[in-house]
Amino acid sequence: MTVALTATATCTAGAARVVSGTPEKPGLPQPVNRRMLVERAGFLTALVQQLAGGLLATAWTERHLDQLAAGVDAEGRRLPSKGWMALRRLGWIPLIPAGVRVPDRVLRAAGEETARALRLALHRSAVTAAIIATWPADPRRRTTDDWALLRRHLPAGTDNATIRNRTRQIASFAARHGRLPDGFTELETPPTISAQVLLAAADRQLVRVERLDGNRARLWVQLPTVPAPASYRDWAWHDIIVPLPPTVAPTAKLCTPTLRLREGRVRLDLPFETVVEAAPLAGHTRAIGADWGYNTLLTAAVAEPEPAGTVVCSGRALRFDAAGVSRKLDRLRAHRETLKTKITHLERLAAGRHSGLDPAAAAKLDLLRQEHQRVCARIRNLGRALAWSGARWLIDQAHAAGATVVYLEDLTSMEAPGSSKAWNRRLSNATRGVLADAVRHLGMREQVAVVTVPARGTSSGCPRCGNKLRHVQAPDNHKPANPWALCACGHSTDRDFSAAQRIAARGLAGQHRTTRNRAG
Template identity: 90%
Template sequence: MTVTLTATATCTAGAAQVVSGTPEKPGLPQPVNRRMLVERAGFLTALVQQLASGLLATAWTEQHLDQLASGVDAEGRKLPAKGWMALRRLGWTPLVPAGLRVPDRVLRAVGEETARALRLAVHRRAVTAAIIAAWPADPRCRTTDDWALLRWHLPAGTDNATIRNRTRQIAAFAARHGRLPDGFTELENPPAVAAQVLLAAADRQLVRVERIDEVRARLWVQLPTVPAPVSYRDWSWHDIIVPLPPTVAPAAKLCTPTLRLRDGKVRLDLPFETTVEPAPLSGHRRAIGADWGYNTLLTAVVAEPGPDGTVVCSGRALRYDAAGVSRKLDRLRQHRETLQTKVTHLERLAAGRQSGLDPASTAKLDLLQREHRQVCARIRNLGRALAWSGARWLIDQAHATGATVVYLEDLTSMEAPGSSKAWNRRLSNATRGVLADAARHLGAREHVAVVTVPARGTSSGCPRCGNKLRHIQAPDNHKPANPWALCACGHSADRDFSAAQRIAARGLAGQHRTTRNRAGQASVRQTVDVPVQRAKTPTPRPAIRPAASRDKHRPTPSRPRRPARRAQGFTPAALATAGSRPAPTRAVQRPAGRTPQNLTVQVPGTTASHTFSSNHTRTRHRVRWTVLGRGFHHHVHATPLQQRAGTRGGGETPGTPRIAREN
């Protein structure tokens, strides 16, 4: 059995030309420069955004959302899966201004953009309606009965983070108006439509994608040549060459992309499909258990099933430390909040004045908004790069150790109650969700299963005996803290390393109960804790050398004397060439202060300064760990890979020694 793995590559349009005919009969091609291509692509994105915004505003009513949520049309037929077809079945079509000529395939893209926004609103509306129906007396502190009533009304699979966010939104509305909202459309306004074109909703009459070679693809798309096309003669086929990134395999199937503009360039979100063999969910003989952390993003351990239903874990911890990047994200988040505060202040000031802001304040507001967007983009890009780097490191460690499965703890339903604002800000910067998705994607490509296990109790329970752990500062400092875990049975280890052992044990013990949800994500839902045995790790010892003889039966051998190193400026050749500069005499009175020194050549008659000793050139800082593959950033410190002899395929690496357990 094979599965289709879909990924998206962001590409930039390259050379382009416009033709007078069709892709079958191009006719006379004419080159199109980058500025003109961006301009015409902007005509199309602006047209789609305008029509989609109008259709979304028209359908943003409780009656329309009820009809879409029912899943059937007026005649009782089931709505199609494609969004634009479902809207047409319901009779919801965009209103084209008089005088404009828009192809039907462009209207399909408008309908698909609107349908996706409305279907997301239907899900949020169901959650909001359930929370309003079970609104407690004190929304900040629900009782057990309140939670039971709320869970009965909520849709299946709703996590606690969604409940908390929707509760805060409804409470803010109640504080402003003194009552609960009558419906979802009163609570939320229609969302903003992105300036993009979902070309996947069209067919070959609007867009075509074909591959030229391993590194290039060709995109045929119809673009308007004027901002407001009034006839079909204002639409022309454009032949665009798209360079492919290295992540797109030569055998991958290219799908229809999404067109958008970014930084004065035409961007294409190009999906591509790859057929892979799914990794097995059970029968694993070696696994990696990874624990999440804030400073140390990932702490992993290698484990194997042991005798009598136990699990044997290696004594070596695999760490992916991204503390420097986390602090950078924290600083960027604080800077973003500061900029947003200034922007909000100027916007309120402009709303309170009838004449608006003065030119200087308007320019300042534009500058702050532009800087805010740049900081937000920096946070997104850095977090995404950190997540994919950590996922790539985790899958590579699985290959290097011969593991066929990676177990992660499921944090989708866990919260940190009672935390401070600073800690909540740090948690919001976490990239765990993106990292887990990236690990699943890379694991599917590399034939490594990625499975989640229940997270409750992984850090508080002892992996040896299962009793409650004491969290202290250090082995020699029993002050209550989080770094170190100590148990009465003698277990003493780093807290994250101890939790990683427990995660690996839960995964291996419950691997026969692994299931997949509707999205294809594998998980072990039932908690099964088994004892973890200590690993017997061989300690490398230096080779035994004979003791040096200290007798005096022979003369002490002479040792070569190390030559004295002299700076280049003090060599005889340099002193000989320094005669062109006259030496100062006692008859000349120099200014007050120390005698000026030449750091290259010492002038006869002067005193050498004691502030420098040699003429070694200072080499610039080099980011060595990035070159060695230990991380994508010079503030990321990760355990290097230890590739052993054998194949990189799934299963245990041949020649890899088993983990020895302590007798």
């Protein structure tokens, strides 16, 4: 079976020209320098952000979310899957400023941004409504009957971490206002619309993309030549050459990109599709099980099934030790929290004064905000690089061991223990989610099946006998701690390695029940 593997390459716009006609009949082309291209792309992103933000603020009500969640329009017809089309079916159209002429395809891009933000809020809204409807007498300690009632109202698949976080959010609102919120939209404000343009929501009347050769692509896109275009004469086709990175194969199919600005340049998130053979779900004779650790990013074990139905694991532990980068991330997260505390303090001072902050404090607040953005960007880039490095290591280990499948712990159920701020920082990051996505992508591209297994009991159960393990400081130090695992059957090894063996055994024993989801 073949599947279309979709990936996204971040490209930077190169040489550009503006034409007086259309891509079919360009007319007289004129070169556009980088400053002018960035300026005109900024006109488009600002216009889409304004239109989408206004529509989102209008639709951020319980009534609008209920209409969207119903999935049908006023005539009972099913809503389309395309977001902008669904909003139009419901009669929700962005409000165009007076005197501004906007092509219909730009309205589609703004509607798609709004629809995605609203659809992402539907699950949170349903969870919030269920918790409010079944609010217990003591939200910190629900009884068995309280949990049973709540589960009947919650959407399917809601995990305990989501319930806990939403309960804390609602309890905080009740403590401030002396009552429960009327709904989700009162509990949360509308999200900020990103400064980007989803060109995929448009068609050939606004954007076209074609490949020139193995290293370059051409993007035709209509951009406004002024900040507030008053007529269609203020819109012009721009011919932009896009250099392609080496990760885009010459045979890959190019899709419509997303346009945004970053660091004074026009960036394009260019999706591309490659047809690959799907790895089999069952019939594996050698596998690698990987466990997400606290101190070590990944700990893996090689396992093979036996004819008797048992699973034999290798005694050699495979570890991806990124302690240096992990400590750097911990320091950056702590620094980010310190900056956020100072920013919040100054913002409260500004809100409590009629005259606002004095010039020196205002300058300090701007400097703190800039530093906070810089640290956040550093954390994202470093975490992404760490995740992809770990994914590459895991797939390489699978090739070296001759394994055809990688079993990963279901990372979505991993929760912060709440014991200290330091541990919460280490567990609440998004690196493990990026890692799982990267392993799936690399595995699909290189014919290695990547399967997630339930995480419950992988660290607490013995991989030999299944009994409960004792977690101690070391083999010769039985003080309760996390690093080492002991069992009455004689099993004694590192806790993460023990969990990796159990994950591999669980995956191989249940491979005949493996199914595919939307992630592959």
